Amino acid sequence: MNPDASAVAVRVASATVRDPELAAAELARQLQHEHLGCVLFFCSVEFDLEKLGPALQAAFPQTRIYGCTSAGEITEQGYGRGCISALGFDARFFAIDCALISELERFTLQDAQQVIDGLLSTCREARLAPVKGNTFAITMLDGLSSREELVLATLNAALGTIPQFGGSAGDDERLADTHVFFDGRFHSAAATVMLVNTPLDFRVFSTHHMQAQDEKLVVTLACPESRTVYELNAEPAAEVYARTVGVPLAELDRGVFALHPLGVRVGGNHFVRSIQRVNPDGSLTFYCAVETGIVMVAMNPGSLLESVRTQIEASERVVGKPLVTLACDCFLRRLEAELTGQLDAVSEFLTEHRVVGFNTYGEQFNGMHINQTFTGVVIGQPECSIE
Incomplete structure (x- = not known):
């Protein structure tokens, strides 16, 4: 037995130096070993992306590299800004x-089935573990594409019982240009789907801490394509929202949106629909799907830290001591933690439980596109090493 094998099953790394070549070299220094099979990274758009792609390829010449841009990073030291967070997966365990999905608007079920069948073939050829019960999918989408719902629903049909989670790429809250990384370069208006097969125990999860209130808001006029609501209860949407949350219309901003999102009830549970902005005409644009006729409710925050603690600790009871937790955490949750003075406490908890990942413009869970959630996978440690 090799006592060091489990120690490198998943390595985590981060780089704060802004020079692309130096950052890539720093990640390689922390992640590189003879059994490295795949690198997954999340980076700030403050990097020169045209130079970062080739630098990463040069630093990991024999390794497949995937990733996306972020609205904040989660490193081994907790929340980060303007940096790169990365994971390196050992090919003996994963x-x-x-x-890459490059035509989001024309992505069909047949396309999805071909993609998933191809990925499954790779997993079967590796002969690490049976597909059933040992495989999960990670999706990353352009966070400004407004096509998450279509792509995720189609992929979910092809995945069947394989659990799926992921996040929408960000751009440090600039809302201008988001990217996924595949085949050596960054892509816009695109998505990636990763299939991960492993003999290790894991649990895919999603949680939020928002609590639904009683007042109902009916969407009486909306444009689904742009995710814009013009009227709530037959009145200008922004006016109704401001009145509902008790904030003057002129003071609506991302802080108010973070603390007072709206939600919809689906299958007995409430899911958050986060507001992106107030438009000059008094309409509201959302990060998630909206359409005329749906009923929304105001939602107020419970305990952000306790919701994360409950979900992570429940997962750890299932998989045992965690090897790593890969998380997609909505950037509005991080903003809430900053506004309410919880940022350091949450960051410390993430560090203690070996959580890495990124802040997103939307989260993805089993075919759904959702907002203001903490979503991911907890992976348990190997029970024994391998030769």
């Missing part, structure tokens, strides 16, 4: 393959 069979991983990834595909």
Whole structure:
């Protein structure tokens, strides 16, 4: 037995130096070993992306690299800004393959089935573990594409019982240009889907801490394509929202949106629909799907830290001591933590439980596109090493 094998099953790394070549070299220094099979990273758009792509390829010449841009990073030291967070997966424990979806608007079920079948073939060829019960999918989408719902629903149909989670790429809250990384370069208006097969125990999860209130708001006029609501209860949407949350219309901003999102009830549970902005005409644009006729409710925050603690600790009871937790955490949750003075406490908890990942413009869970959630996978440690 090799006593060091489990120690490198998943390595985590981060780099804060802004020079692309130096940052890539720093990640390689922390992640590189003879059994490295795949690198997954999340980076700030403050990097020169045209130079960062080739630098990463040069630093990991024999390794497949995937990733996306972020609205904040989660490193081994907790929340980060303007940096790169990365994970390196040992090929002896993980069979991983990834595909790029470049035509989001024309992505069909047949396309999805071909993509998933191809990824499954790679997993089966590795012979690490049976597909059933040992495989999960990670999706990353352009966070400004407004096509998450279509792509995720289609992929979910092809995945069947394989659990899926992921996040929408960000751009440090600039809301201008978001990217996924595949085949050596960054892509806009695109998505990636990774299939991960492993003999290790894991649990895919999603949680939020928002509590639904009683007042109902009916969407009486909306444009689904732009995710814009013009009227709530037959009145200008922004006016109704401001009145509902008790904030003057002129003071609506991302802080108010973070603390007072709206939600919809689906299958007995409430899911958050976060507001992106107030438009000059008094309409509201959302990060998630909206359409005329849906009923929304105001939602107020419970305990952000306790919701994370409850979900992570429940997962750890299932998989045992965690090897790593890969998390997609909405950037509005991080903003809430900053506004309410919880940022350091949450960051410390994430560090203690070996959580890495990124802040997103939307989270993805089993075919759904959702907002203001903490979503991911907890992976348990190997029970024994391998030769």
